[in-house]
Amino acid sequence: MPRQHAPRLHHRPQPYRPGRSFALVNGVTFGVHLLLALFAAEFMATRTWGETNIGMLAILVQGSLLLWTAVRYDRHADVEH
């Protein structure tokens, strides 16, 4: 005898609070980074030490920022829920 095994999906979801600061910090940083890459190429090519330049450092900083804010967001989201 066929039966319906899946739960009925008829309730509307409650609005979910996104990690606004996580999105804002990373989004704004990415936007600024992208604009610098597009319109300040020579500044990004400025050497800091050895062959490393500001552009490469900016990429490392942006990646590290994502990791750090992700840890913070995850912990805060746990507390919130």
Added chain:
Amino acid sequence: MTTAQLVLAASPGAGVLDSDTRGMVLVGFLAFIVPILFICVLSGPARDRVNDFYTAGRALSPLRGALVLSGVYLSAATVLGTTGSVAVFGYDGLFIALCTVLSLGVLLLLAGPLRERGLYTFGDIFALRAPGPAVRIAVAVVTLSVCVPYLVVQLSGAGVTTAMLLGLSGPGPEQTSMVMIGLLVVCATTFGGMRGMITLQVLKTVVLLGMALVVAAVVLDRFGWSTDSLIQAAGQGSGRPTLYAQPGLRFADTGGAEGTLDYIGLMVSIVLGVACLPHVAMQLNTAPDAAAARRTVRHTIGMVGAFCLTTAVLGFGAAALVGARKILTADPGATSTLLMLTGELASGSSTRDAWLVVLVSCAVFLTTLAVVASVTLAAAGAVAHDLVTHVLRRGRTTEGREVAAARMASAGVGLLSIGLAVWVQGWNVGFLSALALAVAASCLLPALVYSLFWSRYTRAGLLWTLYGGLFSAIGLQISGPVFSGTPMALLPDWHFDWFPLQTVVLVSMPVAFLLGGLGSIAGRRRAAAYTEHIPA
């Protein structure tokens, strides 16, 4: 020259690996890949439970889940394409690697709500907002529009690589290899389900990360562990030492406003598109709860970030040792960079050199297999769960019948993709990856953002978003220079390239958001007008 030939041909000196080395590669390869596929099939679900087949019982710990998600996330296109981009475009390649990691930030934001609302497919999430067959059909169409092109690209690459490992080349052996590999993966998916997938992805991630670390160590060893020497040599090898470490090489040929918009569009489509690929987002359903899903993505950011760092070393190494000109001459898409670098590093005839080739070949091949399997499973879910169970059978079915439908759908989607991959063999199908990302970013992201975070989103808005985003992304991609009118296009002799940009997301995504908003407003007005005219 095909990617397949490059591993063999990239070896300096004689130009090809000797027969002993090739034999060792083949034996090592078969001894490695075949048992993995068997393990994958054997670890499949013991009973026909839908929950088991699609989500492996939702019991994956965050660390193991991160290993699996990293495997799903790091496709062959990402692994090979990013290494090539770093080698050829320098800083711009590094930026692409950064965008690949940043996309996980988008997935982290979506992880909690996706896991809370997700059952098995995107259709389940959108059905919470608007139940009914129309939404299920629309979601299934979009999911298949993302998955099938992606599968064709991956299967084409897998066929070419396998032909190379067998020491063959030409259309016939490559097509035969595609069919053989495709059938193996279809069997693994059909019988293994998500449990088999998890085994495959964990092994793949471990092998891939191990390979990247070993090759990066060998590259750094060549340059006395000095990153300065490596970057300087990479600049020289690129042929453009002054421009290599600064932005702008990626779209230097396009130039002007179009180059700027293409640069922004490429980065935006990576950041917003990869996170919304169905096989990536649906992997979160294997986590026990929303907190575990978030933690899984958090760990994945660390793993993918570490991989992208090693990718930078590999790309610089390839530019320094192989040279950008040679890479682009062999393959204009630069996807063969890693294999060419391996051939260059394994220049001797020692056992260590041969094992380096075996390790890289297995990692690349395993990456392709794992991605094909996970995309097939996501597409099968859309067909079996959304179309068959909820549209054709109206939700009235048994667990056994739904699992049987899922297995048949896996086989069907796999066979369709194999057929398409064989049909387009020899064509430049690289644009299909871009198309899949564009459709994901233009349809699924707006629909998810509205569904999860906007309480006034309606069924009409959802349908307008999905179909509007789909048609605008595909229409603009077909009207662009990657499809016709340029030497690198799929149809170089045809000319309907009226849309000037190579990346379409900057237009198609706003269109989808706009249509979603307008559709919701129109839907609410229609509902209000209908309510007013109902007789008391």
